[in-house]
Amino acid sequence: MAKNISIAGKGGTGKTTLSALLIRYLLENGKSPVLAVDADPNANLNEALGFATRGTVSEIIKQTKAIDGVPQGMTKDIFIDYHLQMAISEGEGLDLLVLGGPEGPGCYCFPNQLLSHFMEELSKNYPYMVIDNEAGLEHLSRKVTQSVDYLLIVSDSTIRGVRSAGRIGNLVESLDLKVGKKALILNRSHEGVDKKALDEEIEKTGLPVLGVIPEDEMVFDFDASGKPLFELPQASGAVKSVFEIGAKLAI
Numbered sequence: 001m002a003k004n005i006s007i008a009g010k011g012g013t014g015k016t017t018l019s020a021l022l023i024r025y026l027l028e029n030g031k032s033p034v035l036a037v038d039a040d041p042n043a044n045l046n047e048a049l050g051f052a053t054r055g056t057v058s059e060i061i062k063q064t065k066a067i068d069g070v071p072q073g074m075t076k077d078i079f080i081d082y083h084l085q086m087a088i089s090e091g092e093g094l095d096l097l098v099l100g101g102p103e104g105p106g107c108y109c110f111p112n113q114l115l116s117h118f119m120e121e122l123s124k125n126y127p128y129m130v131i132d133n134e135a136g137l138e139h140l141s142r143k144v145t146q147s148v149d150y151l152l153i154v155s156d157s158t159i160r161g162v163r164s165a166g167r168i169g170n171l172v173e174s175l176d177l178k179v180g181k182k183a184l185i186l187n188r189s190h191e192g193v194d195k196k197a198l199d200e201e202i203e204k205t206g207l208p209v210l211g212v213i214p215e216d217e218m219v220f221d222f223d224a225s226g227k228p229l230f231e232l233p234q235a236s237g238a239v240k241s242v243f244e245i246g247a248k249l250a251i
Ligand SMILES: Nc1ncnc2c1ncn2[C@@H]1O[C@H](COP(=O)(O)OP(=O)(O)OP(=O)(O)O)[C@@H](O)[C@H]1O
Pocket: 009, 010, 011, 012, 013, 014, 015, 016, 017, 018, 040, 042, 187, 188, 213, 214, 215, 216, 217, 219, 220, 221, 223, 224, 238
């Protein structure tokens, strides 16, 4: 079963940046193949990885629900299994599965159940799985996995950001999810932050800080011009910090 590293955090804090650079760390340190899962409805991990995507899991699920969505002579489970397999984008040492947007009203229990089973089987083929989540983490317990080895919660280096990360850390308790370790990652750190006040707020979350990623102009420039973060130079502050985080995960 894959070691599961899940990245959470409120919007725009740097989840996709951390996911992409952590995947790069795993690949460059022989911890491959990696299964990357984009569980954010506004999926863009593929761009950070420089990957073309195929269909999304949501599209497949919607198609299965539609009465005439499944060709005659095929059962729904075979249909879903085949299409989920086709939705995986394959790369060198790295495969990517994109969950996609919400399916809309109605009950999707059956296809979601099949998806959970598919994910369980799929994760057996990879030593590592990295999931770029939405803030609410709903997808995680409902569809992707019942257990997470490491939950990394990303926050900007502000009091409000850290409070929000603390709430996400607590939210996990209400989900049907087994979490091994939880940690906080502070992103976009810069001078001028009241460090004492920030440290007090961090203390209240009860989350250990596993790493600090500096504000890095190169990250912003690469995103602004649509260049994959995989191509950031090794000397980039963000790359260096995320590689240190990867080494500390020790999984
Ligand atoms: N360390 C950093 N230095 C400079 N810019 C950064 C850094 N981390 C993230 N950014 C920028 O912040 C923006 C948001 O980052 P990112 O997309 O990784 O966040 P996210 O949490 O995945 O957002 P969303 O919730 O929209 O999915 C991007 O424009 C990115 O370039």
